Amino acid sequence: MxxxxxxxxxxxxxxxxxxxxxxxxxxxxxxxxxxxxxxxxxxxxxxxxxxxxxxxxxxxxxxxxxxxxxxxxxxxxxxxxxxxxxxxxxxxxxxxxxxxxxxxxxxxxxxxxxxxxxxxxxxxxxxxxxxxxxxxxxxxxxxxxxxxxxxxxxxxPMVLFYNKDLFKAAGIADPKPGWTMDEFKAAAKKLTAGGKTGLVTTPSDLGTTSWVRTLTGAEPLADGKLNLTDQKFVDGFTTYANFVRTDKIAPQVPSGSNDFETTQFTSGKAAMQLNGPWSLIDTLGKVKFNLGIATIPAGPDGSKTFTxxxxxxxxxxxxxxxxxxxxxxxxxxxxxxxxxxxxxxxxxxRTAAHPAWFTAAKIPEAKEVIEYASEHSVPLITSKNWVQVNDLLTRFGTQALNGEIPPDQALKTIQDQAGAGS
Missing domain, CATH: 3.40.190.10 (Periplasmic binding protein-like II)
Incomplete structure (x- = not known):
């Protein structure tokens, strides 16, 4: 832990x-x-x-x-x-x-x-x-x-990295910008087989809040104050935790492992991972499969993510x-x-330098996906004590994902311990 x-x-x-x-x-x-x-x-x-x-x-x-x-x-x-x-x-x-x-x-x-x-x-x-x-x-x-x-x-903006080879072997079409949460879950369930999972995730601040935002539109702060016990945030976090708890499309999260998410994906044990474009070219150098990127699945109000x-x-x-x-x-x-x-x-x-990155990425859909995700993103605004919030999210969020405590209890604990200093 x-x-x-x-x-x-x-x-x-x-x-x-x-x-x-x-x-x-x-x-x-x-x-x-x-x-x-x-x-x-x-x-x-x-x-x-x-x-x-x-x-x-x-x-x-x-x-x-x-x-x-x-x-x-x-x-x-x-x-x-x-x-x-x-x-x-x-x-x-x-x-x-x-x-x-x-x-x-x-x-x-x-x-x-x-x-x-x-x-x-x-x-x-x-x-x-x-x-x-x-x-x-x-x-x-x-x-x-x-x-x-x-x-x-x-x-x-946060986007999904995915294993094109696993998608092809499972007969799943490459996701397009704007693909839905239902399409994502169906793909993840089909990909969870043979010791592999459709998704890997951890309770990191940027990843967690991006999933919650696309699922319910909720953000972690309201009027500059921590707002994790807002019902929309609780609902979004519960759905996110259920990827591991009940849907079983993502593996349980070991405590104390900073690189678990990346290792699971780059080793081919998980078919999808939420990540930022800053990691894409480094990830390309680590994987032995065809790498693709997709937008975060769209919730009720469309695909929403954080930058x-x-x-x-x-x-x-x-x-x-x-x-x-x-x-x-x-x-x-x-x-x-x-x-x-x-x-x-x-x-x-700087937008003028984008072409060099797209060239280095060597992924045909990169430009369309990144630009779409950017248009549907907002900056993640944080509180002054965000270091503490992130540490608590890692601790209690891991327990919530693994089914050790209810998701709403995890958020209440984080809110109670960090909320006064937000």
Whole structure:
């Protein structure tokens, strides 16, 4: 079961850092720290980002180097931290007022850190960065109180990956955009045979909420507050949990296994998996079958899904915000995002870089499916304590999927433990 003492300590550290951010924002930050030095056209900047290793560091440093290519007086040095430790570290830095100028930010965690980051709307106007050049759902997802906090580099609506070979062997036609929940369930039941299942799923935040949204239209927040005990959300989550509990079209979920969902799908043990386009090219490299993608099945009001993504913002303590913003403009320009797309590192948020990703994906239906899903998606807006919510969802959601506790009880427990801090 997740929620080990080490994980709990990381969450406490992150939470305490987040609680301090409001006070820092109220004081206006103002510390120079390691944020950078120079002027609008000449500055040595530091960029804090999540990095997976040496190769990852080198790839992202090339993105940073685009700023120097475009502005000879501006340099950006990448400071990498692994994902598990990044959020507590950046929370501590932002709370201290000594954060680097450029900050990597994920849309699902933005609410926790937005108060310590600089709104970018005025800088967008000053340097003529057009919001319309990026996918709208993720631009909206990186806003807080209507203000743009970060400029996205990647984006993506949740879609279904599926095993075309298993579909063909079972005599099931490839799903088309807008296919229905009844069609999905019929396919999943037919595919659940011979030790394989039609679907694999886990109670991840983005996956769970996307299924609930398409099933009933419910969202996890209402007026900025956690709303998991709303009857529509309960109904959607119960149907979702029943994929495992009663429909038996998905396997039980082991606790403490972060890669169970991906392993089941890539090994061919499950025919479908909900995932984001950012994982598609990596998944292509892992599977030995023909990979397809489809939209999330349509509920009563059509196919509905959530979009998430990441981008770059500026800490309030940065002394050279103009230089930092010009660097971000370069880092999210067409050239570096096209390079990232071609390498399979990101589904680019800038629309001009989309063709490179579609070419790298080599899946004929990719363009139609992603564009359809994007049109039917909204950003997943989260609460300031979403890290806690996600941890609780993983713990109690696993129990609900496995039939150990009723789905409504799981949601009530999460709401009671996390709702006051949302």
């Amino acid at each position: 997740r929620g080990t003492p080490a994980r709990a300590r990381r969450w406490v550290t992150a939470t305490l850092s987040v609680l301090a951010l409001t006070a820092v924002a109220a004081c206006g930050g103002g510390n120079d720290g390691s944020g950078g030095s120079g002027s609008a056209d000449k500055a040595d900047l530091t960029w804090q980002f999540w990095v997976g290793g040496t190769a990852d560091q080198a790839a992202w440093q090339k993105v940073a180097d685009q700023a120097h290519t475009d502005h000879s007086g501006i340099t950006v040095k990448l400071q990498g931290t692994d994902w598990n430790n990044y959020w507590s570290k950046i929370g501590t830095l932002l709370a201290s007022g000594k954060a680097p100028c450029i900050i990597g930010m994920q849309s699902l965690r933005l609410a926790s850190y937005a108060n310590a980051m600089l709104p970018l709307d005025d800088l967008m106007k000053k340097y003529d960065l057009k919001a319309g050049d990026f996918d709208k759902p993720i631009m909206d997802g990186l806003k807080s109180d209507g203000k743009q906090i970060a400029i996205p580099y990647d984006s993506g 998430a993504g990441s981008g770059f913002g500026i800490s309030r303590s940065c002394k050279t915000p103009d230089a930092a913003f010009q660097a971000i403009v370069s880092m999210t320009s067409e050239k570096p995002l096209t390079t990232l797309a071609a390498a399979g590192r990101a589904y680019p948020a």
